[in-house]
Amino acid sequence: GGDNQEDGNTDTGGENQGDGNTDTGDENQGDGNTGTGGDNQEDGNTDTGDGTQGDGNTSTGDENQGDGSTGTGDENQGDGSTGTGDENQGDGNTDTGDDNDTETKPDYEISEKSGVMLQGFNWSSAKRGAGYNKEKPSPYWYKWYDVVANRGADIGDKFAYLWCPPPSATDTASSEGYAPTELNNLNNCYGTESELKSMIQAIKPTKAIADIVVNHRAGSTSWGDFTNPTWGVVKGSNYAVICSDDEGFTGEPSLMGASSKRGAADTGDGYGAYRDLDHTNTTVQQGIVDWMNNVLKQAGFVGWRYDYVKGFAGEYVGQYNAGSNAEFSVGEYWPTAGYSSDAWGTEIKNWISATASNGGQKSKAFDFALKGAMNTVFGNKGSNIGNSDYSLLARSSNLVISQPADAVTFVDNHDTGSTQKHWYLDPVDVGTAYAFILTHPGYPCVAWQHYFTYAESGSIVDPEQYIGGSTVPGTSNTYRKHIDYLIDLRNDVGIEYDDKVSTSGTSSSCYVGEIIGNNGSLLVMIGNVTTPTREEYKGKQPIYSGTNFAIYRGNATELPEDDNSGDSGNGGSVTLTATKDVGSGYAVYFTGAFDEAENWTKAVRGTWSDGNVWKATVTITEGQSFDWKALKGSWSNETIVPITGDGWEWQPGSNNTYPSKTSTTF
Numbered sequence: 001g002g003d004n005q006e007d008g009n010t011d012t013g014g015e016n017q018g019d020g021n022t023d024t025g026d027e028n029q030g031d032g033n034t035g036t037g038g039d040n041q042e043d044g045n046t047d048t049g050d051g052t053q054g055d056g057n058t059s060t061g062d063e064n065q066g067d068g069s070t071g072t073g074d075e076n077q078g079d080g081s082t083g084t085g086d087e088n089q090g091d092g093n094t095d096t097g098d099d100n101d102t103e104t105k106p107d108y109e110i111s112e113k114s115g116v117m118l119q120g121f122n123w124s125s126a127k128r129g130a131g132y133n134k135e136k137p138s139p140y141w142y143k144w145y146d147v148v149a150n151r152g153a154d155i156g157d158k159f160a161y162l163w164c165p166p167p168s169a170t171d172t173a174s175s176e177g178y179a180p181t182e183l184n185n186l187n188n189c190y191g192t193e194s195e196l197k198s199m200i201q202a203i204k205p206t207k208a209i210a211d212i213v214v215n216h217r218a219g220s221t222s223w224g225d226f227t228n229p230t231w232g233v234v235k236g237s238n239y240a241v242i243c244s245d246d247e248g249f250t251g252e253p254s255l256m257g258a259s260s261k262r263g264a265a266d267t268g269d270g271y272g273a274y275r276d277l278d279h280t281n282t283t284v285q286q287g288i289v290d291w292m293n294n295v296l297k298q299a300g301f302v303g304w305r306y307d308y309v310k311g312f313a314g315e316y317v318g319q320y321n322a323g324s325n326a327e328f329s330v331g332e333y334w335p336t337a338g339y340s341s342d343a344w345g346t347e348i349k350n351w352i353s354a355t356a357s358n359g360g361q362k363s364k365a366f367d368f369a370l371k372g373a374m375n376t377v378f379g380n381k382g383s384n385i386g387n388s389d390y391s392l393l394a395r396s397s398n399l400v401i402s403q404p405a406d407a408v409t410f411v412d413n414h415d416t417g418s419t420q421k422h423w424y425l426d427p428v429d430v431g432t433a434y435a436f437i438l439t440h441p442g443y444p445c446v447a448w449q450h451y452f453t454y455a456e457s458g459s460i461v462d463p464e465q466y467i468g469g470s471t472v473p474g475t476s477n478t479y480r481k482h483i484d485y486l487i488d489l490r491n492d493v494g495i496e497y498d499d500k501v502s503t504s505g506t507s508s509s510c511y512v513g514e515i516i517g518n519n520g521s522l523l524v525m526i527g528n529v530t531t532p533t534r535e536e537y538k539g540k541q542p543i544y545s546g547t548n549f550a551i552y553r554g555n556a557t558e559l560p561e562d563d564n565s566g567d568s569g570n571g572g573s574v575t576l577t578a579t580k581d582v583g584s585g586y587a588v589y590f591t592g593a594f595d596e597a598e599n600w601t602k603a604v605r606g607t608w609s610d611g612n613v614w615k616a617t618v619t620i621t622e623g624q625s626f627d628w629k630a631l632k633g634s635w636s637n638e639t640i641v642p643i644t645g646d647g648w649e650w651q652p653g654s655n656n657t658y659p660s661k662t663s664t665t666f
Helices: 144-150 152-158 193-202 282-299 314-324 341-355 368-378 390-394 427-437 479-493
Strands: 117-119 161-163 207-212 301-306 328-331 364-366 407-410 443-446 510-517 520-527 544-546 549-554 573-579 586-592 602-605 607-609 613-619 626-634 640-642 656-658 663-665
Touching (some): 144 193, 207 328, 301 314, 314 328, 328 341, 341 368, 341 607, 341 613, 341 640, 390 520, 427 520, 427 544, 427 549, 573 586, 586 613, 602 613, 602 626
Parallel strands (some): 117 443, 207 301, 328 364
Antiparallel strands (some): 520 549, 544 549, 602 640, 607 613, 626 656
16 A cells, blocks of 8 residues: 655555564665565655644635635636636735635536546545554544545545545455455455445436555465455465465465465565565466456446556456446556656556556556655655756656657645655645646546645544645635636646647756647746747737746647657557567567667666567657667566676577567567
8 A cells, every 4th residue: 555665665654473473564675675664654644734724624814614615716617617716916825716606517618638636635634553443442443434424525526436445355454455365255444345336326417436455465364364355375385376476475484484385486575574465376366357347346446456466477467457347447557766857757657557468457557656756846744846857847757748649647645645644745835736737647546635624534543634614725715626727727727637738848947838728728837937939929928827836828729839748649659569588587678779778778678468579669850760678687676677797598699670569579
């Protein structure tokens, strides 16, 4: 759940002890060991200014009257236009006027491709520690599904999908749900199966997405005994569905270690806290699809958010999507190494490509490359000092720029922010970040604690993280109204997740992005906002602005000829393929005259799929011809690694030349 840190370490929620119990203490320290301290740092609270009062109420002028409703000025006049009261006073600020008592629905049809997702929980939603007693629970336990259901009308009004927490019963020391024990049991620390189904009904027309944890499972009475379903595991005898290189075989020598019935080697990164599932095993494959179809879809879920997908080969996500006919799929691929724009973008794109291999149904991925760019530009982890190089937002390594149809964009989630605070954005710039992702293609995801107040969230501890009623810097809007306005604007202009973006005119001091929707166009400036120079927007005032952002509206129908936009497919990139049986502990890498390889000095690690096929998606300039080669190297190398020293086996013969050749065998 609290997976990757910004330093590349993995939060496993705690390691298994010799008695089969799980301690959910500190995250991995980088040496492969798991500490047993406390997950949440300090008091787990996030300082968000004075917007949230100690009693859980938020003072925001006339907004939020206590019934959970939010006024939005004179928006949506019925003619399809989005008004904001007395906007644009000349100082760049936006006044949203007096709140409306009634809301007029727009007369335009909202595109299904313009949707926005809400994360329907955070790290505090299911409490851990004192109070876990099913007979006499603390008032904070088992309440979350009811909290969400009570906000059902608010959610249904603005969001297409709700990303729900892991639905299955979990290890008692990991109440957040990321250590599932009984997959088929939908009673957990968020509530009962009945309450879950009621919540899914309450949020309609919003649809429910389940958080899928299938990289690993927790044992019931020991390290590796599975329950409901067992998948054939017999305690002390048969562990064929668990990866052969799992820690359990050495950590529990009298049970797992005594068994010769083990699965194949892990197809991804190991996860030390719980038992890594062997996704090459047909029992695991069929078991996951059966669970999705017969349990989760029957409860009302229509799609999946996959947890820790770097723990197993991407092709299996595609297989599970196809087997369950998923309406929506997104994977959490948070690269292990420290943030590197090109390396992260390449690694995530390679995973996306892998999901579509072997007949799989392609998955989207969270745009961690963009998250890294925003954190670098704006500052993160309590520092409001970023590098202010706004051109990072326009890099093709960001999915939203080069492959927007595959991108799920976000500002923070339960891992990066909330009370874990592993890699959270500078709080002052949260509003600016939403101004970016909600006006751009990709599929934006809003954090619960950025949208709702403490009181609206059931007053369930940690009040400081809830900023929905606080004011966005440079505006008179609360975060709730800010996000609502941007969603309405997105729908009004008809911005869709696979639209192109032109970043022509971007500099280190100001990001400039133009997006053309079905009903007009937007010009978005982030950073040191200047006067627009494009003819369509000259002389116009921004329709909405605040600290470090301004949004202009126009009627452009074509992007500038000199634009450097991405596209909805693989614009600016190409997938190279090599077939080779490299043996255990090795991988195929790719090098050449493409961007990531830096003129043959570095190699990009490929992603494996059945048949010993290795693929890597690399960045190129449109129309570029280049030479490349494949080579064998140690799997333990980084995703992009300098080609130095011995230990490399090069593809023999002459170079391959793109575009005439994109695959090879050696």
